[in-house]
Amino acid sequence: MPDIVRVNMRSGEITRHDNKGYELLGGRALSARLLLDEVDPTCEPLGAFNKLVIANGIFAGTPASSGSRTSIGAKSPLTNGIKEANVGGNFSWILGRLGIRAIVVEDLPQNDHAHVLIVTPDEIKLEVRDDLKYLGTYDTTNKLLEQYGKNASVLCIGPAGERMLRAASVAVSDPQGELKFAARGGLGAVMGSKGLKAIVAVGGKVNKIKYHDQEAFMAAARKYTTALATSDKVVNVTQKLGTNSIFKAVNAMGALPTRNFSQGSFEYVDNLSGETLYETIVKRGGEGRTGMTCMNGCAIKCSNIYPDENGKKICSTVQYENVALLGSNCGMTNLDDVARLNHACNDLGLDTIEMGATIGVAMEMGLAEFGDVEGALKLFQEIYDNTPLGRILGNGALVTGEVLGCRRIPVAKGQAFAGYDPRALKGNGVTYAVSPMGADHTAGNCFGARNEVDPLGTTKQGDLSRNTQIKITTLDCLGICMFARPPLFAEPELLATMVNALLGTELSVDDIWQIGYDTIKMERQFNLAAGISPAQDKLPEFVYTEKLEPTGSVFDLSPEEVSKGIVE
Amino acid sequence: MAKIVFNLTLRNYVPEKEMEYDLKEPIPLLAFLESQQVPAEEVGLVVRNGRWEAKSKCIIYPDDTIELFPYLQGG
Numbered sequence A: 001m002p003d004i005v006r007v008n009m010r011s012g013e014i015t016r017h018d019n020k021g022y023e024l025l026g027g028r029a030l031s032a033r034l035l036l037d038e039v040d041p042t043c044e045p046l047g048a049f050n051k052l053v054i055a056n057g058i059f060a061g062t063p064a065s066s067g068s069r070t071s072i073g074a075k076s077p078l079t080n081g082i083k084e085a086n087v088g089g090n091f092s093w094i095l096g097r098l099g100i101r102a103i104v105v106e107d108l109p110q111n112d113h114a115h116v117l118i119v120t121p122d123e124i125k126l127e128v129r130d131d132l133k134y135l136g137t138y139d140t141t142n143k144l145l146e147q148y149g150k151n152a153s154v155l156c157i158g159p160a161g162e163r164m165l166r167a168a169s170v171a172v173s174d175p176q177g178e179l180k181f182a183a184r185g186g187l188g189a190v191m192g193s194k195g196l197k198a199i200v201a202v203g204g205k206v207n208k209i210k211y212h213d214q215e216a217f218m219a220a221a222r223k224y225t226t227a228l229a230t231s232d233k234v235v236n237v238t239q240k241l242g243t244n245s246i247f248k249a250v251n252a253m254g255a256l257p258t259r260n261f262s263q264g265s266f267e268y269v270d271n272l273s274g275e276t277l278y279e280t281i282v283k284r285g286g287e288g289r290t291g292m293t294c295m296n297g298c299a300i301k302c303s304n305i306y307p308d309e310n311g312k313k314i315c316s317t318v319q320y321e322n323v324a325l326l327g328s329n330c331g332m333t334n335l336d337d338v339a340r341l342n343h344a345c346n347d348l349g350l351d352t353i354e355m356g357a358t359i360g361v362a363m364e365m366g367l368a369e370f371g372d373v374e375g376a377l378k379l380f381q382e383i384y385d386n387t388p389l390g391r392i393l394g395n396g397a398l399v400t401g402e403v404l405g406c407r408r409i410p411v412a413k414g415q416a417f418a419g420y421d422p423r424a425l426k427g428n429g430v431t432y433a434v435s436p437m438g439a440d441h442t443a444g445n446c447f448g449a450r451n452e453v454d455p456l457g458t459t460k461q462g463d464l465s466r467n468t469q470i471k472i473t474t475l476d477c478l479g480i481c482m483f484a485r486p487p488l489f490a491e492p493e494l495l496a497t498m499v500n501a502l503l504g505t506e507l508s509v510d511d512i513w514q515i516g517y518d519t520i521k522m523e524r525q526f527n528l529a530a531g532i533s534p535a536q537d538k539l540p541e542f543v544y545t546e547k548l549e550p551t552g553s554v555f556d557l558s559p560e561e562v563s564k565g566i567v568e
Numbered sequence B: 001m002a003k004i005v006f007n008l009t010l011r012n013y014v015p016e017k018e019m020e021y022d023l024k025e026p027i028p029l030l031a032f033l034e035s036q037q038v039p040a041e042e043v044g045l046v047v048r049n050g051r052w053e054a055k056s057k058c059i060i061y062p063d064d065t066i067e068l069f070p071y072l073q074g075g
Helices: A027-038 A091-097 A137-148 A184-193 A214-229 A232-253 A274-284 A320-330 A335-348 A352-364 A373-384 A388-394 A397-404 A426-434 A461-478 A482-490 A493-503 A509-530 A559-563 B008-013 B029-035
Strands: A003-008 A014-018 A051-056 A070-075 A082-087 A100-106 A115-119 A124-128 A152-156 A170-173 A179-182 A196-202 A289-292 A303-307 A313-315 B002-006 B018-021 B043-048 B051-053 B065-070
Touching (some): A027 A051, A027 A070, A051 A091, A051 A184, A082 A509, A137 A179, A137 A335, A232 A482, A232 B065, A313 A335, A482 A493, A493 A509
Antiparallel strands (some): A051 A100, A070 A082, A170 A179, A289 A303, A303 A313, B043 B051, B043 B065
């Protein structure tokens, strides 16, 4: 029975107890349950009564491919509602094998020190590490990995989180020491409010995972992992082009965020495409790589290192959302510029989606020209320097747009749209509007259902969004990457078999999907108690009135159609 | 001439990524794919002249530009 670790930042007390009562809950489900049980939904997100939950999925540390993602949850300073963002990396793989299901960070410290929580097989302790204060995520991670060894994993925040900026992310190191991000919702600011700069998970040979039926689990895990590893799409598309393989497809549909969501396609699409990304990395060589894993045993391998002309790393990983928001949405015409902006976001510990939308808004209001990478980097320097303008920008697209007087602010529930314009992919518009997560494509991305529902149509969008939300949330609860969904959605019995063989339960496939359904219901319950009413299940007015070229589409779903996407 | 763009793994079934076809008359996409020995089940997204089309209902006209993509996932 894995444990829950509690860290009180005021007293410094660390306690560890079993997960009795929460045995079947992992990842996003555990986070939602703990927050609903223990946090006043009306609390201040950066105050003493909010809690930061870092939770493994149920499969963490097992050989199930792509099954050790880390869920981070809290009341969000960006949406003022419940928030979960999950991330790859090796942190939960190690934590799972140490017999820990979750770490709950509580209260506020009584000092201004930077703290690091060290989790090893032998002890859990809190240290003051002021030498790390305001260091970027890369330097922070490198210092800690140097100290604790490359088999450790670091979960940390950058200066943006320490300064409690609402676009702040949480970084997690992967097996190569590269960083992945639980980016959305400003959860890095919550971690910063608690004076917690980093957590280091140190593994080793310890493996406390207990299987009810190890043979059955391994057989199902092997079948699922083999299906991924031998998939033509995985081997020839995802491992080469990464998640940016969809860039041209989204552009062709007219749903690509372009120049602050004023257009749905970009004339420089070929410069930013997944094909160009792959060809550039291969041609430049040096430190450039594709097909990298972000956690032990992952068969998908969608990560990359994007190098400059001399083969020196600019950024890892350049992926679709970053290219869409920091690229076309900011008018950038080449991947080198995108990679430089991506690196700045990563180092500061900022959400690339929120910041791509923010810089797009700032560009529309004249703080830089679209396509001006040096101008955009100067804006990031303002955040590094903690100037008033930097603090405005670091608080995201809504704050920036309101301060600058922008009419086109691409947000829902305070959070920036992801890389799909809701006017040309209306199922995602429903998800943005009704999900308890705010405008978050990972809450229910309808991009993968193009042969079933016309993305420009006005029917079937609500049901599509709802079904997708439930299934993706289920994966979030199990700790599985959403890119693993083809074999699991095609044969969901594999999920049930793995859960039952691990936990000794007798869940059916319907019971498995019920996990996602119940989780969203808990999240919506939290939000209602936080004062986020159904009246806020909508999008900003410009998407209802401004035609998006080249399709000429607006978000014209009826309220009844949108409400079909609500999970309650 | 109808221009057909075979993106990503669909490129493996045809000599060039972008092919032009001199169509004498409109032809259903599914029939066209069969004639080119491109497995229809591999096609996940059809964009005809800049707009999404249902694969099963798409008709190719002689001056069309059709972009074909395999099944892809957003994440």
